[in-house]
Amino acid sequence: MKLLDRMLRGRVDRLVAESLAEQLEKEQLDALYRYRVHSDRARLQIHPTAVVNNALFNTGGGTITVGEYAFFGHFVAVLAGGHDMEKFGRERQLAIPRTGHDIVIEDGVWLASHVLVLGPCTIGEHAVVAGGSLVRHDVEPYTVVAGRPATVVRRLTPPQGAVRRPPARPASGAPPT
The missing domain is CATH 1.20.5 (Single alpha-helices involved in coiled-coils or other helix-helix interfaces)
Structure with missing residues (x-):
């Protein structure tokens, strides 16, 4: 029996x-393969070839663009939103800048698991952001960054014939990472 x-x-x-x-x-x-959007979904543009898994996108303070063949590990957060820290209590909860925090993730970028991206910034084409990193400034194309905050650990050699170009737009006044 x-x-x-x-x-x-x-x-x-x-x-x-x-x-x-x-x-x-x-x-x-399957939650491991679905992303979430906080705020206005129309401010998020993801190329159909990108793989974003279970990322969180906050579009409260700007637009977020994800380019061709970009891909994310798990539990990535891309935050184009924030609050005014000079305010207090309920006023701080409601003081959300609605513009100026745009994030551009260019073609071929790899954001490994547990990466946090804070806008405004541009992550240049084919850059790699190591797991657990915090991106607060622009990342140059073909660059590997790691850490909290993310700093350059290596430069990648573009494939033959590729043109290494600066990020699409300087998102912040800070120097690229």
Whole structure:
């Protein structure tokens, strides 16, 4: 009887797991592969070839653009929003600048897991941001940055024929990272 119970339980477990997987796929409910948007979804532009997994995008203080073939690890936060720290109490909760914190993540950028990006900034094409890093300023194309705050650890050699160009727009007055 124990053998029959184990066989039956194994079969039921497989059927339940398969059914659940089908339902998750059908309804796109797998949280590890869905991103969330806080504030105005129209201020977020993600190229169809980008892979963003379960990122959080806050568009409260600006626009966020994600380029072709950019990809994110898990638990990445891209925040173009903030609050006025000179205010206090309820006033601070409501004092949200609505512009000036735009974020551009250019083509081919890799943001590893647990990266935090604070706008305004531009992350140049094919740059790599190491896991757990905090990006507060522009990152030059073909650059690897790491740390809190992110600093340059290496420069990448662009493929033959690629033109190394500066970030699309200087987002902040601070020097590139």
